[in-house]
Amino acid sequence: xxxxxxxxxxxxxxxxxxxxxxxxxxxxxxxxxxxxxxxxxxxxxxxxxxxxxxxxxxxxxxxxxxxxxxxxxxxxxxxxxxxxxxxxxxxxxxxxxxxxxxxxxxxxxxxxxxxxxxxxxxxxxxxxxxxxxxxxxxxxxxxxxxxxxxxxxxxxxxxxxxxxxxxxxxxxxxxxxxxxxxxxxxxxxxxxxxxxxxxxxxxxxxxxxxxxxxxxxxxxxxxxxxxx
Amino acid sequence: xxxxxxxxxxxxxxxxxxxxxxxxxxxxxxxxxxxxxxxxxxxxxxxxxxxxxxxxxxxxxxxxxxxxxxxxxxxxxxxxxxxxxxxxxxxxxxxxxxxxxxxxxxxxxxxxxxxxxxxxxxxxxxxxxxxxxxxxxxxxxxxxxxxxxxxxxxxxxxxxxxxxxxxxxxxxxxxxxxxxxxxxxxxxxxxxxxxxxxxxxxxxxxxxxxxxxxxxxxxxxxxxxxxx
DNA sequence: AAACGGTTATGATATATATCATAAAGTGAT
DNA sequence: ATCACTTTATGATATATATCATAACCGTTT
Numbered sequence: 001x002x003x004x005x006x007x008x009x010x011x012x013x014x015x016x017x018x019x020x021x022x023x024x025x026x027x028x029x030x031x032x033x034x035x036x037x038x039x040x041x042x043x044x045x046x047x048x049x050x051x052x053x054x055x056x057x058x059x060x061x062x063x064x065x066x067x068x069x070x071x072x073x074x075x076x077x078x079x080x081x082x083x084x085x086x087x088x089x090x091x092x093x094x095x096x097x098x099x100x101x102x103x104x105x106x107x108x109x110x111x112x113x114x115x116x117x118x119x120x121x122x123x124x125x126x127x128x129x130x131x132x133x134x135x136x137x138x139x140x141x142x143x144x145x146x147x148x149x150x151x152x153x154x155x156x157x158x159x160x161x162x163x164x165x166x167x168x169x170x171x172x173x174x175x176x177x178x179x180x181x182x183x184x185x186x187x188x189x190x191x192x193x194x195x196x197x198x199x200x201x202x203x204x205x206x207x208x209x210x211x212x213x214x215x216x217x218x219x220x221x222x223x224x225x226x227x228x
Numbered sequence: 229x230x231x232x233x234x235x236x237x238x239x240x241x242x243x244x245x246x247x248x249x250x251x252x253x254x255x256x257x258x259x260x261x262x263x264x265x266x267x268x269x270x271x272x273x274x275x276x277x278x279x280x281x282x283x284x285x286x287x288x289x290x291x292x293x294x295x296x297x298x299x300x301x302x303x304x305x306x307x308x309x310x311x312x313x314x315x316x317x318x319x320x321x322x323x324x325x326x327x328x329x330x331x332x333x334x335x336x337x338x339x340x341x342x343x344x345x346x347x348x349x350x351x352x353x354x355x356x357x358x359x360x361x362x363x364x365x366x367x368x369x370x371x372x373x374x375x376x377x378x379x380x381x382x383x384x385x386x387x388x389x390x391x392x393x394x395x396x397x398x399x400x401x402x403x404x405x406x407x408x409x410x411x412x413x414x415x416x417x418x419x420x421x422x423x424x425x426x427x428x429x430x431x432x433x434x435x436x437x438x439x440x441x442x443x444x445x446x447x448x449x450x451x452x453x454x455x456x
Numbered sequence: 457a458a459a460c461g462g463t464t465a466t467g468a469t470a471t472a473t474a475t476c477a478t479a480a481a482g483t484g485a486t
Numbered sequence: 487a488t489c490a491c492t493t494t495a496t497g498a499t500a501t502a503t504a505t506c507a508t509a510a511c512c513g514t515t516t
Contacts, residue, residue: 379502379503380502380503416503416504417503417504417505419503419504419505419506420502420503420504423503438512
């Protein structure tokens with residue numbers, strides 16, 4: 001499951017680690033491993049010790065928490081080159097959320113103490129990392145506020161537009177999640193999500209075919225998303 | 229309004245900047261200013277350019293966003309030694325939220341580029357900062373999830389317990405916020421908050437005298453908070 | 457003291473949303 | 487192919503919550 005790093009160094013340096021010194025790039029690539037997961041695999045379990053700093057190389061994953069009653073709450077859906085490790089990574093010893101694969105995914109993982117070691121010695125890298133981690137955390141906080149202020153119609157319109165514009169960049173796409181998972185992300189019930197999607201379909205805002213969605217009236221969805 | 233630094237270095241080094249070198253402590257203290265604000269003062273306006281990195285020395289502030297309709301959404305309430313600057317501080321050029329004083333407050337501010345300069349040169353400090361900023365962002369995300377999963381009774385119980393245990397460490401305290409602000413924090417209506425508080429009063433869970441609250445039945449509130 | 461604006465408060469009502477029940481369709485395992 | 491199980495779907499109903507209306511109260515200004 002784990003293979004040696006095959007990232008080309010160019011990508012590494014531009015996308016993430018512009019601030020690495022040459023010897024650090026080598027060290028990083030030497031130590032980094034890629035791990036492949038299939039759709040549905042659990043990648044990280046809440047409560048596990050933190051071993052790696054990791055980011056998503058390809059695929060799609062969800063970050064979520066499970067409460068005492070066994071109900072899941074999805075924190076966010078992470079796209080390629082998002083960090084799977086959030087900020088807690090340096091202040092916590094154990095994961096505070098679980099991660100699982102929504103699509104077949106490849107993660108790049110590097111030993112957390114090595115990561116800390118490099119950050120400790122290289123302020124520029126540390127800053128770079130802080131900027132990136134900060135942007136991710138910020139995005140999660142913003143999105144959480146955006147969802148909170150909407151009613152059910154606005155929430156569903158919001159997430160459809162997020163998939164269409166933010167993730168797949170297409171008016172037609174396959175939902176990577178079940179209606180239940182959408183509900184867990186939006187703080188709604190599964191039936192509520194299904195019903196709202198059906199209503200959008202009846203109003204000819206979208207076409208539904210199982211998990212395949214086509215946005216028919218983008219402007220109307222935008223209106224519902226920003227109004228509701 | 230702005231005065232020179234008078235933090236004693238011991239506090240500085242232990243609470244925040246354990247990792248500073250001696251010359252950095254001097255530089256930091258040389259450049260740092262304290263700013264005093266009165267209850268109600270707006271400290272930072274959403275959209276303003278980021279000039280300072282700052283943390284709360286004393287008092288209580290709220291971080292919030294104002295939407296197009298003029299409605300506020302409170303992101304979090306920050307206590308002394310919380311950072312007022314969240315993670316965006318290094319990835320954004322402008323503030324993405326406003327900050328105002330709930331109580332008379334003193335902020336410690338340091339020029340953002342100086343902060344970046346020190347972080348850039350001192351990896352250990354940078355790591356330390358990242359840990360602290362990470363913990364704050366993490367707390368906000370966690371709290372947002374906690375609030376989201378509760379119904380109105382659970383939400384109000386949750387915030388009462390937060391004030392009692394998390395902030396004032398007392399069963400009797402003065403609410404630092406209006407009912408409207410509680411609503412803005414919990415994603416409820418003002419009337420909903422007032423009504424719920426009245427119900428708690430009628431059920432003898434709390435005593436209300438204006439903004440003064442006394443927790444009478446802590447266990448029941450805990451039950452409502454974790455169940456609802 | 458009076459007038460004003462905001463906050464707290466409560467009731468009546470409307471509406472949004474969840475819950476419950478049921479069923480069809482899809483999915484994976486044997 | 488059949489079975490078990492989950493997901494999607496829809497209707498009926500219950501419930502939670504918001505909205506609207508009104509009023510008392512409080513602090514501030516005139």
